[in-house]
Amino acid sequence: MELxxxxxxxxxxxxxxxxxxxxxxxxxxxxxxxxVELDPNSLDAHYVYALLLMALGRLPEAVxxxxxxxxxxxxxxxxxxxxxxxxxxxxxxxxxxxxxxxxIELEPRNAVAWGRLGxxxxxxxxxxxxxxxxxxSRALLANAGSGDSADMARVYAHMGRVSEARQMLxxxxxxxxxxxxxxxxxxxxxxxxxxxxxxxxxxxxxLKADPLFDSLHSDSRWMxxxxxxxxxxxxxxxxxx
Numbered sequence: 001m002e003l004x005x006x007x008x009x010x011x012x013x014x015x016x017x018x019x020x021x022x023x024x025x026x027x028x029x030x031x032x033x034x035x036v037e038l039d040p041n042s043l044d045a046h047y048v049y050a051l052l053l054m055a056l057g058r059l060p061e062a063v064x065x066x067x068x069x070x071x072x073x074x075x076x077x078x079x080x081x082x083x084x085x086x087x088x089x090x091x092x093x094x095x096x097x098x099x100x101x102x103x104i105e106l107e108p109r110n111a112v113a114w115g116r117l118g119x120x121x122x123x124x125x126x127x128x129x130x131x132x133x134x135x136x137s138r139a140l141l142a143n144a145g146s147g148d149s150a151d152m153a154r155v156y157a158h159m160g161r162v163s164e165a166r167q168m169l170x171x172x173x174x175x176x177x178x179x180x181x182x183x184x185x186x187x188x189x190x191x192x193x194x195x196x197x198x199x200x201x202x203x204x205x206x207l208k209a210d211p212l213f214d215s216l217h218s219d220s221r222w223m224x225x226x227x228x229x230x231x232x233x234x235x236x237x238x239x240x241x
Contacts, residue, residue, distance in 0.1 A: 008039035012048045019052045020205055023230040028052055043072045047079065050086065056231065057209040059090040077107035081116060088120050089209045096120050111140035118151055123211050127159045150176040154212070157182035175202070178212045189213075190221045197228050205229070 001010050012035045019028030032052060035045035046068040053062035066083045073079055084099035097120055103113040118133035134151045153168035157179060169179050177192035193213075196204040207213055208231060216222050226233060 006038050008035040008042035009044045011035035011038065012042065012044040015052065016048045019055065023205075025052070025056060025230060025232065041072060043069055043076075043079075046072065047082070050082065054086050054089060055205045055208065059086060059209060062086045063090065075106060077103045077110050077113065080106060081110060081113040084113070084120075085116055088116065088123070089206070089211065091123075091211065093120050093124050109140050111137045114140065115151065118155075119212075122151075122155050122158060125158075127155050130155050148172055150179055153179045154182045181213055181215060184215075186216060186219060189216060190219070190225070193225055194221075194228070197225060 001007065001014075004010070011031050015028045015032035015035060018024045018031055022028075029052060032045060032049045035042060036049060039045060046065045050062045050065035050069060053059070053065060063083075063086055066079065066086055069079045070076075070083055080099050080103035084096045084103060087093075087096035087099060097117065100113050100117045100120065103110055104117075107113070114133050115137035118130045118137065121127070121130035121133060131152060134149060134155070138149060148168040148171050150172055153165045153172065153176065156162075156165040156168065162183065165179065165183060169176060169183075172179075175192065177189040177196070180186075180189040180192065193204065193207065196202045208226060208229075213222075223233060
């Protein structure tokens with residue numbers, strides 16, 4: 001910025017750090033708005049703005065920003081995959097599938113996109129398909145190994161195969177709040193979520209609008225969790241539906 005104080009990409013990088021690492025959401029949005037004003041055609045600016053809005057739970061606005069990014073680079077698998085992720089969190093599952101499939105067409109070995117397809121199908125109740133997508137994702141990941149995964153344990157819990165899910169959870173260790181949520185064990189889920197937030201581990205910044213944790217929203221601990229992450233608690237910021 002000292003060399004060029006009108007470089008939108010530099011402000012986008014600053015906004016990313018302010019939001020994703022410092023959890024200064026107000027400062028991050030102010031910075032990223034400045035980046036977009038400096039260069040309305042900056043891919044980085046629109047992409048980072050979409051990520052920040054997704055974290056904040058302002059999903060329709062996030063869709064608008066990621067649409068700009070997709071128009072600026074229609075051949076980016078990463079942009080299409082993130083587009084699918086935002087739509088998944090906005091509960092627009094059919095549209096999410098279309099975007100994730102586009103990401104895979106652009107980059108067939110995109111393990112993240114395959115895994116995200118698994119998440120969408122899990123939420124749609126298409127558990128067999130979800131498991132197949134998770135298997136595909138694991139097969140593409142280097143050093144993924146074989147055996148259990150939290151995603152698969154969560155699907156087993158949703159399928160009602162509770163005993164199998166709990167056995168998998170034991171082998172995975174005490175680190176999967178989404179699986180405990182699927183099992184209906186809110187105390188364990190919140191214990192791990194608070195640990196993740198307080199110790200800044202496991203990248204918890206997108207939990208606010210994630211369907212995996214919808215069943216926790218009515219618990220008073222949910223608002224405390226968001227407060228610790230400095231999230232605004234007004235209705236608009238919470239993405240009230």
